[in-house]
Amino acid sequence: MPNKPRYKIGTAQKRGVCVRPALGDADIERFHEPMTETGERAGFPVRSLAYYRNALREFQTRGQAELFLAELNGHVVAGVMAFAYGDEEIYMYAASSNQHKREKPNDLLQWKAIEWCIEKGCTRYDLWGIPEQAAAGGDEREGTEGLWGVYRFKQRFADRTVRYIGAYDYPYLRPLYLLWGHLRKNEED
Numbered sequence: 001m002p003n004k005p006r007y008k009i010g011t012a013q014k015r016g017v018c019v020r021p022a023l024g025d026a027d028i029e030r031f032h033e034p035m036t037e038t039g040e041r042a043g044f045p046v047r048s049l050a051y052y053r054n055a056l057r058e059f060q061t062r063g064q065a066e067l068f069l070a071e072l073n074g075h076v077v078a079g080v081m082a083f084a085y086g087d088e089e090i091y092m093y094a095a096s097s098n099q100h101k102r103e104k105p106n107d108l109l110q111w112k113a114i115e116w117c118i119e120k121g122c123t124r125y126d127l128w129g130i131p132e133q134a135a136a137g138g139d140e141r142e143g144t145e146g147l148w149g150v151y152r153f154k155q156r157f158a159d160r161t162v163r164y165i166g167a168y169d170y171p172y173l174r175p176l177y178l179l180w181g182h183l184r185k186n187e188e189d
Contacts (some may be wrong), residue, residue: 008107035095070105089117
């Protein structure tokens with residue numbers, strides 16, 4: 001691991017950040033609050049509380065998911081939901097409060113998720129997603145909004161960038177898919 005994340009992990013520990021696994025529905029709610037802040041800050045959609053609760057329950061019962069929370073003085077300031085499948089862990093959802101960035105909770109959380117990955121026997125850790133411009137070889141200095149901050153954070157932990165096809169919906173029944181999309185949009189408004 002490069003020096004910068006190691007330094008920030010130590011800084012978080014010295015400043016009193018503690019990381020622990022989530023213990024139930026109340027903790028998932030505590031995760032959703034900074035998740036909403038992160039989505040607003042980075043410009044990505046945030047799913048409903050029920051979505052995160054169901055995703056965690058579904059995979060956690062099989063030992064394939066964990067939600068880690070970073071706390072400072074008893075308050076959740078960040079969280080990471082990671083999924084393991086076979087020899088790979090996916091850093092799927094991450095949240096951080098707009099406060100307490102100086103304490104570096106995200107670096108410590110990332111490290112705890114990596115440790116969990118190793119305990120599960122995973123040999124790959126997928127940081128899941130970077131801005132399209134970065135994947136295409138764009139200059140990161142151009143990016144000041146959206147996922148560029150997330151990208152720079154992920155770079156500290158990655159030794160290389162691997163580009164996959166992306167995530168797409170495949171509608172088996174196009175009319176129902178369009179109706180579902182319309183209803184979902186109305187629900188979010």
